[in-house]
Amino acid sequence: MDQGSEHEFTAFVSERGAALLRVAYALAGDQYAAEDLLQDALAKAYARWPKIRGDAEPYVRRILYNDQVSGWRRRKRRPEVPLGVTPEPVADGDTADDTVLQMMLRDALRMLPPRQRAVLVLRYLEDLSVEQTAALLGCRVGTVASQSSRALSKLRDLVPDFANLAERNNPEQRYEQTERDEPQTRWETAR
Numbered sequence: 001m002d003q004g005s006e007h008e009f010t011a012f013v014s015e016r017g018a019a020l021l022r023v024a025y026a027l028a029g030d031q032y033a034a035e036d037l038l039q040d041a042l043a044k045a046y047a048r049w050p051k052i053r054g055d056a057e058p059y060v061r062r063i064l065y066n067d068q069v070s071g072w073r074r075r076k077r078r079p080e081v082p083l084g085v086t087p088e089p090v091a092d093g094d095t096a097d098d099t100v101l102q103m104m105l106r107d108a109l110r111m112l113p114p115r116q117r118a119v120l121v122l123r124y125l126e127d128l129s130v131e132q133t134a135a136l137l138g139c140r141v142g143t144v145a146s147q148s149s150r151a152l153s154k155l156r157d158l159v160p161d162f163a164n165l166a167e168r169n170n171p172e173q174r175y176e177q178t179e180r181d182e183p184q185t186r187w188e189t190a191r
Helices: 003-028 031-047 049-074 097-111 114-125 130-137 141-158 162-169 171-181 183-190
Strands: none
Touching: 003 031, 003 049, 003 114, 031 049, 049 114, 049 130, 097 141, 114 130, 114 141, 130 141
């Protein structure tokens, strides 16, 4: 690689490295694993830099997803490891409520199997469609939908206040919850 290309690659890493590390962290669930994942992806991108320089970020993101998926396919499924005692949420009105809930949610995300975590990252952090997520992960659309549903259900079990957080951030979620819990109410509302 020539000197100019090396400078372009270095500038790309300096400019987009932090955002790519956040995605890698969300996929891996661990800071050190995320750093390794990103380092491997950047090494692969460096080798192909002259061909990808104009469209490097999507290429690196795809490497991150593919490497993470390949990693969990190679490893046997690990048993869940309890993280210890989960802190109780602070009483209503305290500004620390959201922080505690976010910490509990982060810990619960780490407890999800890698495939479910990858689906949630792609669908909700990266805001990809079900079809785009399926294409990136190399699976069927139905698999993405079922993994997403299972992951969200498990998060609700692990962090009971998750539904309350979702309600505050997304009023439509409240209606979906009502539909599931009270079908009669939904029918009466539709009239």
